[in-house]
Amino acid sequence: MVEIVRIGLCLLAAHIAAGAAFAVLFHRRGAAAIDPATQRTGWGFRLVITPGIIALWPLLALRWQRAASGRTFLGEPDAPVAPPRLRAVHGLAWKALAVLIPLVLAAALGWRPRDPEGGPLPAGLSASPWATGSRRAETVHPTTPKDGPRPD
Amino acid sequence: MSASYRAIDWNRQKRLYDLTLTSGIVLALATFIGVSLMVSPGSTAETLILRATSVTALVLLHVVLAIGPLARLDARFLPLLYNRRHLGVTLFLLALAHGVFAVVQFHALGDENPLVSVFTAYRRDYRVVADGQVVLAHLPFEPFGAAALAIFFVMAATSHDFWLRNLGASFWKALHLGVYAAYGLVLAHVAFGALQSERSLVYPALLFTGFAVLAGLHLAAARKAACLDAAGNEAGPDGFVDAGPVDRIAEGRAVVISVAGARLALWRHQGRVFATSDVCRHQGGPVGEGRIIDGCITCPWHGWNYRPEDGCSPPPFKEVIETHDVRVAEGRAWVRPAANPLGTRCAGAGTGGPP
Structure with a gap:
């Protein structure tokens, strides 16, 4: 489970890094190529659309590539x-x-727990951070393996 | 769209809207923090911020989801719809603040990457139940919140008209329907998270009431729309459809009829009747619920303009909606369901009354 999450987060980081690089290129060339209305726009406009470019860069890349060959992607821009x-x-x-x-x-x-005061936890098990207010003390417990112990 | 974009095209309504929104958010946060400090004086600043941002975001989400059906049910709510995207962006910022504080408070400074911990921490927390059995302390509620936050981010990031145009209106609208998935995820996040440690039944009751109110509003709006479509008119032998008495169309306003699943708006302007599509080119808004201002049909959602005679937006705007041929006979308006080619100029039909 932990490995799957780690791989997912690495893929997300790669997507964001690629999106940031694409955003630079898109602002220089792509925006005007796919949408003439972006010409003569200021930094405010560029700043506002940049998070979306980073998130959705594959869609814009496809649209840009199709526009270069005179085709459309996701339909005509002004389609109702x-x-x-x-x-x-x-x-x-x-x-x-x-x-x-x-x-x-x-x-x-x-x-929902009906009896949260059932008794103290066995050694090595951490309580819910909702009960303690923070996870900090529990997650650095030296006896807690990374994936956490399982109750018998 | 016009010839160029601006980051935010400020006008008086938007300033007023955002001032009201900001005041409401500040008031909600201050009220929550004030009441929390009175009830639990020992609450830490992190906990107060965490809870205040989450509760305010949850309330704002309900407001956002209620505006659409309210505006369809009663035109007095239309001004709320005008700048709804700022509500959405504010909602995302509140949710982001909640998420950041939650990660810092509950997942940072441990022996695991905080972001990995968000998705896996539930496997590490236990509680002892009455018979001494050790069970997992809570369900994995964090991933629901993270998924909702991701949807809110995509919606906020694509709220500018640049995205509407370049993703295509249909795709953009479909993308923004993700708010309903986000709503479900938020309720799951709250139900499997905060509600697990709250003993009172008031909180689940409030959550369910919010859902019931939203569901009721959307159902009522859907019924109203269904009634309009069910009253669809059939075309006569000459291809024209009876749209009812001309007298029921007020000057500068429209009545909307449904013909074969399509909605047409019949306008009365300076003593003549014009017919256009009821669908705004911007976001598909119901232009027929708008007014004619300065000679232009004005969409009630975001103020997009079209001339009643040819459906064209005034320069420098380039949008066009369809027009339809109209005639008036014996005090009744008749409209041809087949649309004219875009930009076709129609003279309209005289009402017989004063212009």
């Missing part, structure tokens, strides 16, 4: 929205929430 389709997705989202949220709340209430 389709309200009936959006309304359908909207309705679907609320139907899903109407089922899931009561289930989540019921599960959370069911899981």
Whole structure:
């Protein structure tokens, strides 16, 4: 589990680093190539769109590459929205929430500890930081292996 | 879109909107911290900031989600919709502050990378239940919050019109429908996190009430829209559809009708009737719920303008909505459902009344 999370975070860091490099290039050349309205814009505009460029750079890279060959990606820039389709997705989202949220709340209430004062923890096990206010003391416990001990 | 972008195009409404928003946030944070200090004088600054930002963000999320249906149900709420993106960005900043303080408070200074700890810490905390059995202390609620924060970030980062244009309106709207997934994730984060250590039933009841109110508002708005679509008119042999009495269209306003699933807005302007699409080119807003100001149809969502006679935005703007042929006979308006080619100028039809 820990390794999977570490790999995921490394991939995220690589994505952000690549996005930052792409953002520099995009501001110099790409923005004007895909959207003439970005010409004569100031630093404020560039600053505002930069986080999105870093996050969504693969989409912009594809759009830029397609624009260079006269094609489009994700449709025409000025294509209108389709309200009936959006309304359908909207309705679907609320139907899903109407089922899931009561289930989540019921599960959370069911899981809630009824007797939190059950007794002291065995040596080597850490308590919830919600009970102690901080994880600091627990995570540096010398007897706690990295993946944490499992109760018998 | 216009010929160029600006970072934020400030005007009086936006200043007023943001001033109100900032005042509301400061008031909410101060109230929460003040009440918390009265109830628990020993609370640390980190804990107060953590909880104040989370509660304020949760309330703001409910406000954001309520604005859409409220505006559809009652036009008096439309001004709230005007600058909703600033609400969203503020919500993200509050959620980010909560996330940063949570990582520092609960995951930093340990023997594990704090970000790795966010996703794996639940496996390391235990509690003893009544019969002496040792169980995991809590469910992995942090990943739900992290996922919601990621969605809020993408929405805030793409809130500028540059993204609307360059991702395409449909994709952009679909991306921003992610707010519903984020809402579900936030509720799971709260339910499996904070609610586990709170004994009172008031908190889950408040959470469920918030959800029920939002669900009710969205259901009511959907029913209103369904009623409009269900009253769809059939085209006559000449291809025109009866849109009802001209008298029900107020000067400078429109009535919206549904024809074969498409919504058309019939406008009354200077003694003539015009028909356009009801869909704004900006974000698909209902232009028919707007007004004609200075000779231009003005979308109620963000103020985009179109001339009623040809559907074109005034220069330097380039957007165009469809126009439809109209005629008036015996006090009733008739409209042709087939749209004219974009930019076609229509003379409209005289109402027979004073211009």
